[in-house]
Structures are given as C-alpha cells and as structure tokens.
Amino acid sequence: xxxxxxxxxxxxxxxPAAATDRVRNLVxxxxxxxxxxxxxxxADPATGAELAEVPLSGAADVGAAVAAAxxxxxxxxxxxxxxxxxxxxALREALVAEREALARxxxxxxxxxxxxxxxxxxxxIESVEAAxxxxxxxxxxxxxxxxxGVDVELLRQPVGVVAAISPFNFPAMIPLWFxxxxxxxxxxxxxxxxxxDPLAAVRIAEIANAVEAIPAGVVNLVNGGRDAVNxxxxxxxxxxxxxxxxxxxxxxxxxxxxxxxxxxxxLGGAKNSLVVMPDAEPAAMVEGVLGSAFGAAGQRxxxxxxxxxxxxxxxxxxxxxxxxxxxxxxxxxxGADPAxxxxxxxxxxxxxxxxxxxxxxxxxxxxxxxxxRRGGGRGGAELGPTVLDGGPPEGRALREELxxxxxxxxxxxxxxxxxxxxNASRYGNAAVIFTADGGAARAFRTxxxxxxxxxxxxxxxxxxxxxxSGWNDSIDGDLHANGRDAVEFYTRKKVVTTRWP
Numbered sequence: 331x332x333x334x335x336x337x338x339x340x341x342x343x344x345x346p347a348a349a350t351d352r353v354r355n356l357v358x359x360x361x362x363x364x365x366x367x368x369x370x371x372x373a374d375p376a377t378g379a380e381l382a383e384v385p386l387s388g389a390a391d392v393g394a395a396v397a398a399a400x401x402x403x404x405x406x407x408x409x410x411x412x413x414x415x416x417x418x419x420a421l422r423e424a425l426v427a428e429r430e431a432l433a434r435x436x437x438x439x440x441x442x443x444x445x446x447x448x449x450x451x452x453x454x455i456e457s458v459e460a461a462x463x464x465x466x467x468x469x470x471x472x473x474x475x476x477x478x479g480v481d482v483e484l485l486r487q488p489v490g491v492v493a494a495i496s497p498f499n500f501p502a503m504i505p506l507w508f509x510x511x512x513x514x515x516x517x518x519x520x521x522x523x524x525x526x527d528p529l530a531a532v533r534i535a536e537i538a539n540a541v542e543a544i545p546a547g548v549v550n551l552v553n554g555g556r557d558a559v560n561x562x563x564x565x566x567x568x569x570x571x572x573x574x575x576x577x578x579x580x581x582x583x584x585x586x587x588x589x590x591x592x593x594x595x596x597l598g599g600a601k602n603s604l605v606v607m608p609d610a611e612p613a614a615m616v617e618g619v620l621g622s623a624f625g626a627a628g629q630r631x632x633x634x635x636x637x638x639x640x641x642x643x644x645x646x647x648x649x650x651x652x653x654x655x656x657x658x659x660x661x662x663x664x665g666a667d668p669a670x671x672x673x674x675x676x677x678x679x680x681x682x683x684x685x686x687x688x689x690x691x692x693x694x695x696x697x698x699x700x701x702x703r704r705g706g707g708r709g710g711a712e713l714g715p716t717v718l719d720g721g722p723p724e725g726r727a728l729r730e731e732l733x734x735x736x737x738x739x740x741x742x743x744x745x746x747x748x749x750x751x752x753n754a755s756r757y758g759n760a761a762v763i764f765t766a767d768g769g770a771a772r773a774f775r776t777x778x779x780x781x782x783x784x785x786x787x788x789x790x791x792x793x794x795x796x797x798x799s800g801w802n803d804s805i806d807g808d809l810h811a812n813g814r815d816a817v818e819f820y821t822r823k824k825v826v827t828t829r830w831p
Contacts, residue, residue: 344431345381346533352383353528353553355391356535358398359546364391370525370555375441375674376664378709384525387554392520392561395550399491399518400567402547407488407516411465417543418510422458424537425506429455432502432530437665439527440501441674441711442626444666447502453794454506454534457812460794461510467817468515480829486821488516489593490569493562495583496531497575498524498676499629499733504811505531507798508572509538511816513548520550520568522558526676559583564590570819572811573597574631577731577757577803584806595819596806597631597798599731600759603752604634604788605774606649607745608641610764611786615649616656618764618788623737624660624672624715625789629680631804632760632782632789636728636738638748646741650719653737654700657715662704672735678710684734687726688716691738696721702735729755745770753779758801760790781810 523531580598702714784790
C-alpha cells in the first residue's frame with residue numbers, strides 16, 4: 331500500500347455538527363435533541379467503533395417536525411418555480427463542495443468502499459440536477475375553445491407535506507432522490523433516515539438548512555425506528571409518503587398509508603437475475619456479474635443475486651469456473667481501504683443472518699462452490715464472496731432477497747427457459763443479460779418481467795432523468811422515484827374550466 335492509499339484508508343470523515351455525541355432532529359430550521367427517548371448507537375462497520383447515539387424519536391417528536399413542515403409549506407408553495415429551481419441550484423453547488431466529505435461519511439457510517447460511496451453521492455447530486463428543471467417539468471396543459479368561449483387548463487400543485495423514509499444501504503443517494511423533487515414541486519419534507527447509519531442524511535439536511543433560499547421548515551429531519559415510521563404514517567398532517575426498504579416493510583407502509591388516506595410510493599425488495607449466454611464476452615461478463623453480486627457486499631436492491639447460466643453443461647461449467655476464480659480474487663476489508671473490493675455488511679447481526687441463509691441453502695442441497703465465511707473481521711461484519719450452485723428451485727437462496735455477498739447459480743438449457751424462470755419471481759426490480767447476440771438481447775428486453783433491464787450492464791441503474799421503475803412486489807404504488815414520475819407523485823392535478831361572459 332502506498333503512503334497515499336494508507337492515508338486514504340485512515341482519514342476519518344467529519345461527523346456532522348448535529349451528530350457529535352447524539353444525533354439531533356431538524357425541526358423548523360433548528361437542531362433539537364429529543365428528550366426522554368431511547369437511543370441506539372451508529373457504528374463504523376469496519377471496526378465496530380461507535381460514532382454517535384441515535385435517538386428513537388416518538389410521536390411527539392414526529393409531530394413537531396410535521397407541524398414545522400406544515401407551517402412552512404404554504405409560503406414555499408407560493409414561491410415561484412424559478413426561484414425554487416434557483417434554490418436547488420444553490421443546494422447542488424453546496425453538495426458538490428461537500429462531495430468528498432459526504433462520500434467518506436457514507437463509508438464511515440455505512441461501510442461501503444470509497445469508490446461506491448463516491449458514485450452514490452454523485453448519483454444523488456444528479457437527482458438534484460434533474461430537479462432543477464422543475465419550471466419545465468411543472469408545466470401543465472391547456473385546450474382552448476372546447477365549447478363556445480370555454481377554455482380548459484390542467485395545473486400541477488404541490489401535495490403538501492411529504493414524509494421520506496430511507497434505508498441504510500444508500501444513506502446519501504436515496505434522501506437525494508426524494509428531497510429535491512419534493513421541495514422543487516413546492517412541498518415541505520420530513521426525512522426519516524435509517525437509524526443504522528443516519529449521518530449522511532443528517533449532513534445533507536445540514537447543507538440544505540444552510541441554503542439561504544430554502545426557508546426554515548421546508549426541510550426537516552427526524553431520527554428513529556419503527557415508531558417514528560408509524561407516527562409519520564398515522565399523522566394527519568402528512569400528505570404523501572416516499573419509502574425505500576424491504577418488501578415486507580413496503581407493504582406495511584402501503585397498507586397503513588391507504589388506511590390513513592395518504593399518497594404513497596413504497597419501493598421494496600428484489601431478487602435480480604443475471605442471464606449469462608454462451609456467447610457473452612468472458613471478461614466483461616465476469617466483471618459485470620461480480621460487481622453486481624458483490625459490490626456493496628450485495629446490499630443493493632439492484633444487486634444481481636442469481637446467475638442463470640445458459641447453454642450446454644460444459645459451457646455452464648466454464649462460466650461458473652470463471653466467476654468463481656474472479657470472486658476468489660476479490661479483496662474483503664474496510665471500505666476506506668482502496669484495496670478493498672467487498673466491504674463489510676452494515677453490522678454483525680446482518681453477517682450472522684446471511685451466514686444462516688448460507689447454512690440453510692447448503693442443508694437444502696445447494697453446493698457451496700466458494701465459501702466466504704471468515705469470522706466477521708475486526709468489526710464483526712465482514713463476509714466474503716460466496717457462490718452457491720443449485721439447490722431447490724424455489725428455495726430462499728434462489729428466490730428471496732438475502733442482501734449479502736451471496737451469488738446463487740441456476741442452469742438453463744436456453745434463453746426461453748431462463749426468461750421463464752426469471753419471470754416466475756414475485757419480484758421485478760431488475761434483470762440483466764450478457765450476450766453478443768442482438769436478437770437474444772432484443773427478446774430478453776421485450777419479454778423479461780422487470781422494470782429495469784441491463785444488456786451487458788451488471789447494475790441497470792437508471793440516470794436521474796428516468797424513473798427507478800421496479801415491478802411486481804418490488805414496489806407498492808404506481809409512481810416510481812426520480813424522473814417525471816417524481817413530479818407526478820409530488821403534485822396534484824387540478825383542472826380549471828373557464829368561461830368569460
């Protein structure tokens with residue numbers, strides 16, 4: 331390791347001012363410490379070192395943030411879309427200035443490699459950039475002369491107060507999916523980050539709160555767990571809920587939002603297939619599959635966790651051997667170390683859970699081709715790349731989201747069989763094919779039942795101008811995050827029919 335790389339591995343990220351000892355809530359422009367509530371630690375997954383205490387805010391704390399958002403929102407909604415766009419431009423510049431510090435904070439608190447963290451923060455900034463087009467995106471429609479002297483216009487107006495509940499695996503990007511589009515459309519927002527790693531979201535809220543053009547109370551943040559989520563879902567002052575997390579929690583959010591009359595978008599889990607055709611370019615295929623399966627230790631809703639190897643047995647064996655050889659060469663370690671390919675999981679409990687899933691898959695008949703279990707490392711959260719071959723076709727390792735660095739392998743005689751198997755999943759987030767055949771690629775992209783499709787691309791993540799568009803049990807609700815879907819979700823349509831005497 332060079333002197334520069336050693337330095338990069340040890341330089342800590344700056345802890346947000348609002349989280350020096352105990353993470354605070356942002357309510358109406360002021361940072362406050364919730365009183366009389368339990369706390370949980372947020373820790374560095376690489377070392378286990380505690381970074382700060384996170385309060386588990388209750389209904390009263392949530393109510394204060396919602397009230398502040400409700401008070402600020404009407405004035406913000408009356409601000410011209412152009413001025414709101416300029417505020418987002420200022421937010422973008424402030425985030426760019428903090429880009430490296432934010433990435434290091436993501437690595438410190440969540441654990442992912444610096445390269446992944448930098449890409450995550452960059453993607454979040456892209457969402458802000460996309461939202462700066464809000465004066466154009468908010469334009470309505472008009473039809474004049476529908477009858478004698480009668481004109482009709484369609485207007486878009488903000489929904490009001492938005493609750494945004496984000497997961498641990500993208501602690502910077504997903505808050506930045508929701509925040510810029512929500513406030514750009516004239517809403518106020520209450521952000522509830524994951525209690526496991528809230529520091530990046532807290533820093534983003536600090537940055538937004540310091541933008542002079544964004545009034546106090548437009549951006550609020552409440553820390554907490556399940557009780558805070560339920561309080562947001564139950565609060566009558568919340569008009570819409572944006573959520574990313576597990577499929578089970580997404581369904582809970584959707585059900586509770588329906589019961590309380592709220593608009594919702596709840597993005598849930600995934601089990602994404604990577605179809606490997608015999609004609610796939612070997613080096614690009616191995617790089618794409620391994621990056622998809624083991625990047626961020628598999629803790630992505632776009633992670634490819636099933637490799638469907640198509641062809642004759644000898645072709646399938648050759649592809650598997652290449653994947654195992656590549657996976658075995660990956661380096662497991664701290665995310666801040668530039669040599670690391672596979673970072674720790676979010677914490678020891680996640681490692682233990684994933685190891686139990688590996689044990690269960692082997693007991694059910696899967697062949698353990700590559701065993702990544704290694705005792706957890708310094709922080710107790712490390713788990714190396716693991717490859718399972720076969721097992722029960724409907725077993726958890728092949729059908730359910732494990733959220734760890736585990737790649738399950740399935741064999742299919744042809745493309746039709748591969749598509750049929752992938753389409754039988756209850757999820758539909760993403761699917762990828764590796765092939766040099768344009769006809770196979772076209773058939774795959776047409777017939778596969780997934781909202782995001784990759785052709786020779788391991789992680790089929792759309793840029794911010796397009797929606798993050800999962801299908802089936804990968805989403806509850808019909809409007810996705812980012813792109814025009816975000817504007818549709820964060821506004822209500824009003825149709826005005828006018829006749830002048």
